[in-house]
Amino acid sequence: MNNIVWTIAGSDSSAGAGIQADICTFHDLGADGCSVISAVTAQNSQAVQLVESVSEKMFTQQLASLAEDMPAKVIKIGLLASVEHVKILAQQLSLYKQTWAHKPFVIYDPVAVASTGDEMAEEGINEVIKTQLLPQIDLLTPNANEVLTLSGHALISGESFKPAVDKLIDMGCGSVLIKGGHFELVDNVALDYWSDGKREIALTSPRLTDVHTHGTGCTLASAIAGAMALDYFIEDALVIAKAYLNQGLKFSKALGAGEGSVAHCGWPTDSNDFPEIVLPESSIGYELDLPGNLEAGPGFTPCDTQQLGLYPVVDSVEWIERLLKMGVKTIQLRIKDKHDDQVEQQIIDAIALGKAYKARLFINDYWQLAVKHQAYGVHLGQEDMDVADLALIADAGLRIGLSTHGYYELLRAQQLKPSYIALGHIFPTQTKDMPSDPQGLERLAKYAALLSNTPTVAIGGINLERAPAVWQCGVGSIAVVTAITKAEDPQQVINQFNQVMSQGSTYVK
Numbered sequence: 001m002n003n004i005v006w007t008i009a010g011s012d013s014s015a016g017a018g019i020q021a022d023i024c025t026f027h028d029l030g031a032d033g034c035s036v037i038s039a040v041t042a043q044n045s046q047a048v049q050l051v052e053s054v055s056e057k058m059f060t061q062q063l064a065s066l067a068e069d070m071p072a073k074v075i076k077i078g079l080l081a082s083v084e085h086v087k088i089l090a091q092q093l094s095l096y097k098q099t100w101a102h103k104p105f106v107i108y109d110p111v112a113v114a115s116t117g118d119e120m121a122e123e124g125i126n127e128v129i130k131t132q133l134l135p136q137i138d139l140l141t142p143n144a145n146e147v148l149t150l151s152g153h154a155l156i157s158g159e160s161f162k163p164a165v166d167k168l169i170d171m172g173c174g175s176v177l178i179k180g181g182h183f184e185l186v187d188n189v190a191l192d193y194w195s196d197g198k199r200e201i202a203l204t205s206p207r208l209t210d211v212h213t214h215g216t217g218c219t220l221a222s223a224i225a226g227a228m229a230l231d232y233f234i235e236d237a238l239v240i241a242k243a244y245l246n247q248g249l250k251f252s253k254a255l256g257a258g259e260g261s262v263a264h265c266g267w268p269t270d271s272n273d274f275p276e277i278v279l280p281e282s283s284i285g286y287e288l289d290l291p292g293n294l295e296a297g298p299g300f301t302p303c304d305t306q307q308l309g310l311y312p313v314v315d316s317v318e319w320i321e322r323l324l325k326m327g328v329k330t331i332q333l334r335i336k337d338k339h340d341d342q343v344e345q346q347i348i349d350a351i352a353l354g355k356a357y358k359a360r361l362f363i364n365d366y367w368q369l370a371v372k373h374q375a376y377g378v379h380l381g382q383e384d385m386d387v388a389d390l391a392l393i394a395d396a397g398l399r400i401g402l403s404t405h406g407y408y409e410l411l412r413a414q415q416l417k418p419s420y421i422a423l424g425h426i427f428p429t430q431t432k433d434m435p436s437d438p439q440g441l442e443r444l445a446k447y448a449a450l451l452s453n454t455p456t457v458a459i460g461g462i463n464l465e466r467a468p469a470v471w472q473c474g475v476g477s478i479a480v481v482t483a484i485t486k487a488e489d490p491q492q493v494i495n496q497f498n499q500v501m502s503q504g505s506t507y508v509k
């Protein structure tokens, strides 16, 4: 499917917000933008001087023209100033969701919803928004004032977030991102909280001062839309959007005598612009009562190198011994779905072999046995992270490698200060049923650049042919299963992988 995003919003003559900001954002992120103009506003850096909604005929026709041959993957809605437009749009969205081959994901940034009088919109519009539009919305992105107006809930403490979101979900929204731009739960921290009623995410960044903020809401919602059009999961899209906004605020500037606007500077790559993922066991995590028990802690024993090299992942002690004899220095024992007593001896033997060959031997999944027998390290997946006793593993001095599958997970994993972060799966793989799509090389390069201080391992569908391109992404290691276990001559394959990895990566971070 294509990457088309529609913005349904107002034109901002100063170009810092509205349609103009939305289209710049889509373009910057690589999505294809189309626009439906709901209203024309005359404004400059100091004031909004006139707002005129387009005719119902023009509003309807723009929607119809696009629906005819450019249906959207994601629809982002901003300023709606006319009650009739809200009614038309709600009806059309319902139709698109029922009739299009791919249901569009609909994001609504409730721009003109204000408790202090609807400056830019017709009287009575909030009621129609609540009853007719919200049930068509997959993601609502209100600030604290808009939460109050739409849900009746005032955000007065961390505890008040969940009931407010629950109310909005009851009103029909699929999920809600409460933006912290105008509200401080914690001093000097810009906190965004997202929930769909089942999962919760909180992201923080230091509050930026001396920046120009016109267009922040439009840009954030459009960046989420753009990232979702590129098939990022919602949690990754939220991270990308917050980083994009922080980058834009950093480079914001004034063109007139008043407030200036957020800048549009391409895909975010500076790690300083990326948000911190709020861990449940942190002061903000407690305030929001986030589920889970992840805690930053002092971190894990580092590996002796950033470049772990070729990293075979195998399911038997026989393979471990065979590959260690061939000179492999990083290796994993990955035995699936057995009881501890069925694998304990193999784990003991593998650890002994690892020590004998001075290799970095990681045990997948069986972290208690790895600790008991003092393995070099353990490798854990996302689900294991929530149940394993990470403090115990760290205290026992074991290294840890963590699986990740996108921006959100890798940033969260990074906060635990692991010994390495695995990035997968890069290509389609026959070895494991993966619930997500392959990441591909473009994303891998972005992740590796962001993790320049943490050793990285690429995994999933990597063979000799693909290895040079993977290596050029700037990772420190390549993990493989079948490239070695199915090879006619594993020694030759190891040598060839080592040859690829001995070349310096030309990837520029």
Ligand SMILES: Cc1ncc(COP(=O)(O)OP(=O)(O)O)c(N)n1
Binding pocket: 311, 313, 332, 334, 364, 365, 379, 380, 381, 382, 384, 401, 403, 422, 423, 424, 432, 457, 459, 479
């Ligand atoms: C180096 C490396 N990276 C990723 C994985 C996958 O681990 P996990 O997500 O725990 O899945 P299983 O391997 O347990 O199926 C790995 N094993 N090694």
Ligand SMILES: Cc1ncsc1CCOP(=O)(O)O
Binding pocket: 313, 424, 425, 428, 429, 430, 431, 432, 459, 460, 461, 462, 479, 480, 481, 482, 483
């Ligand atoms: C265990 C695992 N985790 C992510 S992909 C994968 C399997 C990698 O195997 P292969 O190298 O054969 O694709």
Ligand SMILES: [Mg+2]
Binding pocket: 364, 365, 379, 380, 381, 384
């Ligand atoms: Mg595992």
